[in-house]
Amino acid sequence: MNSALIDGLFVFMLAGFIGFEVIKRVSPLLHTPLMSLTNALDAIAVVGAIVLVGEHKSNLSFILGILAVIAATSNVVGGFLITDRMLRMFKSSRPTKP
């Protein structure tokens, strides 16, 4: 138990640093897509909710789990969809074919 906590804190610390370094480099041009993308990635919380539904340990956890899966999935689908729509609009004036 205690070692899982320490592991978790290490992971959190390292991921925080990586996030800081990576996101610092994102151009302000793309800050809106950045926010919608991190929002979609954050919806990975859906995995916790899926387990709640699938295990069906109590009626409360089952029902809360279903609502949570719905909320998170809408973020996954909506988040990726709108991020991609936005990024498709960014075009350069230089004629470079991707």
Place this chain on the structure above:
Amino acid sequence: MTDLAGNQQIIEIIYLVASVLFILSLKWLSAPSTARHGVLAGEIGMVLAIGGTLLHHGIVDYKWIVIALVIGSGIGVPLGLVQMTAVPQRTALSHAFGAFCVTLVGTAEFYLRTPNVPRFMMAVLSMEVILASLTFTGSLMAAGKLQEVLPQRPITYKGQNVVNLFFLAIAIAVAVYLVVHPGAKQLFPVMIVIPLIFGVLMIVPIGGADMPTVISLLNSYAGLSAAAMGFVLDSKLLIIAGALDGSSGFILSVIMSKAMNRSFTNVLFGAFGQVQPAAVAGKEEKTVRSATAEEAAGILAAANKVVIVPGYGMAVAQAQHKVRELYDALTKRGVDVRFAIHPVAGRMPGHMNVLLAEADIPYDRLMEMDDINGDFPQTDVALVIGANDVTNPAARTDQSSPIFGMPILDVDKARTVMVIKRSMNPGFAGIDNPLYYLDRTLMLFGDAKSFVNSIVHELAGNTH
């Protein structure tokens, strides 16, 4: 037993791959040329993670998982297809959904585990639930204000901060009690309801112009609550995704607060002091010069370098496509046209760039504040469309101005300044803008969309 352990190992490896893909996803987002690979990486990571989770040995009921996934997708698709002007409220709404999910999972986990919850676990669980529930209502409020369902005007009253802190203190006190007595089931709902109220109160005093900071802050809270949920579920993937989201929101909050010249503690505690209305503006009658569309078109056509400064007013007037026509007309005449984007232009970080990109304006023409400010003295015409405070020279010079110290676009250094504005009414914050009274400034009175349209017509007329 070995079989199950083997399954669990496969799941962990899948999560590891998903984590790598999530980090790559953000890394590729750093440049427009690779950004769409980033989305793809994120999507693959997400599909892998969800697929891997379905292998979980404890799962006995797949039917409802599938039903929930389908309903969620059904809600997600329209949310992914909203208009670009509505992206800020969509983003706020999705913060609310994310926080809703985290709150529900935290609640379910508590009732499954009580009363055998180790202290540290209970502390993290409390943090998760408090952060997530205040983010839930806070984001709903922000979305409501952005959608103009709720009044955008900040609502303030005496002792507001004291009341807010009081609510937060109760929530923390309940959390501490639960850490010591994790069997106190009846207290758990209090720990949800109080932050829900706090979330509403937190956003009540916030006006439209502060939204970019607020959305970033809520973004950060949503990420941190998801990371806390990762600790509760012992899921490293969730800790990583939450940490990435949290640091992203954190960085954006810092950038936004700097661009608004607000202190960092101010942002951390969500205490967005309201901008006090400027002291009585100068009584002496100041004169402004105005010009017609025809004159404006003439000056623009004769210019070599033009910088357009768009603000939220341009988006409100839906003028971005007309601005694009103006850009085309001027570029065809050999005029160098660029756009100066203030970090807080629009209603969320980067919003203005998205609106201009939607109007097909090439992104390499969109300049950040620090990159373009040095060029204004060599600029023939600075055309301000729907921006006000971010061009106010008083921020540089007038210590008594409420926005003193805020970094601005130095449009007043351009040879000619043209400002499209409905009237001389001071903006929302009630701050007078000395830019309008400069000798080099021409006021173009009218609706942004129709005025730009008239300029485009004049420019087209001149070629015939």
